[in-house]
Amino acid sequence: MEFANSGYLLLLLLLIPYLLWYFFRGKGKEPTMRMSDTFAYQHAPKSWKVKLIHLPMALRCTVYALVVIVLARPQTYNAWDNKDTEGIDIMLTMDISASMLTEDVFPNRMEVAKEVASEFISSRPSDNIGLTIFAGEAFTQCPMTLDHAALLNLLHNVRTDLVTNGLMQDGTAIGLGLANSVSRLKDSKAKSKVVILLTDGSNNVGSISPMTAATIAKKFGIRVYTIGLGRETGEDIGAIDYKTLQDIAVLTNGEFYRAQSQAELSKIYQDIDKLEKTKMNIKSYDHLHDAYMPFAWLALLLFCFELILRWTVFRRLP
Template identity: 60%
Template structure:
């Protein structure tokens, strides 16, 4: 916490003459009763009210100090903070073709993949993570970042209808998705760089073959983990017919051999995920990767923090007035 108007702290110097006045003259100005002899009261016990007679004066001083703090305008810091963390560079390459709507994983393949990816991101707060999505084409949904809140928001917005709406071509361009992720990772400073490729199909689109992209990843020291999502036989797929949706059984079309070869070429591992538990298995290998130190900049937004001091000043002032007029009331 910092104070914008520090010059107001000079007002605290006024407490010095006030205390001197109170000790020398303040008590003498209070009402008193003259007696010829006070010997009889010399050893009389003092009541709690007499012992706490100084309390209103103390509350008055505390109120003044709190008001000065409010005038000084306390604020949180508004700057970029730097800290050093240990993490790795990771790009998630996720298939968003329409076949990812198959419901052999619950509720469907795309939602299961997003759920596991979100859990993975949340479990690695110090990693630099980005997201590439691909169907017949590939593009970066989120560049590598340690701002995982923004990344998770962008992940939740991933949908398979971008191909159906004509934003990109439908299909499965595994090579393009992998190449896009490699392009984001190649200039990273981390010692460990990883691509996690999730798909439910075989490469049938794009200008770059999956194995060519795998060799490019290998040349940059990037490991590639591939995950084949979907059952090994048939899967229920929602097919729009007229204004309704009918389910048809769709045969699995995952190119297991190519995905396995990609992982082997780029020093990673291949996984076959027919359920969520198998998807989570990738965590075990990622956690074993070497970590590297990197500097992270974080922006903290400022806000005025005078409210607690103002509330405390109001309470102490009200308490002082009540004590002076009720508990310690003096009748001249």
């Protein structure tokens, strides 16, 4: 057992002056009564009240000590927890090229993709999930983690500003984005390894082709779900390379989807969520198990007991 606020334990030292005051108060000032002979009282039995005269004081000290322990927040290391988890490692691979600012879905493709991905992450609390972003180049925005609060924060901060401000090459390097995610998953020991690749274009830059990256993914047993996002109208017709996205999914035993609205994209993520279910039992160890409640209840019980004794058995007349 350890204490989260161990400094409060120093308050126990206040018991020392209290006990000294209690036992030495009034020494030499006891009331006396003159008697001719005390022989009759020398062997007189003491009543149980006399024997327990210090009980209220002992109870008060015990209650005080218990309250101090509660304030110090005792914690134990013996809290084991069994929970069922999916046991899946997932890399979200998101296109952030300038075309993702297209407003054919409200408010634009980028914001819709981020919002739906956030909902997906929140629905999978037991999975390791990471994020790769790509335009003309690719990098890992967040490695796989169970800290989904941190992941969601990093996802929220994803902007196409990296491209528009010249900090990242524009273009659509689907092969590089997929290869980056595969490199994060290849050494994973999870029962299921998944990449969810979302883009609104076709591969037009990068040293690795999409099919080469897909072949590597297949070698490491990684399934790739591909999503083509956006409506094709006018000059945009043919912008999304559906065939390549479909070939990637087929090669890796994944699925290919088309999304032209936020509702369709949400439905796709829900379908993927249902497909990727691999139950396993994890025995986890809780290192921060608070154990102050027994002390708190015992302090309350003894406090009530001391009050009852003080106002009944050990009540003092004025």
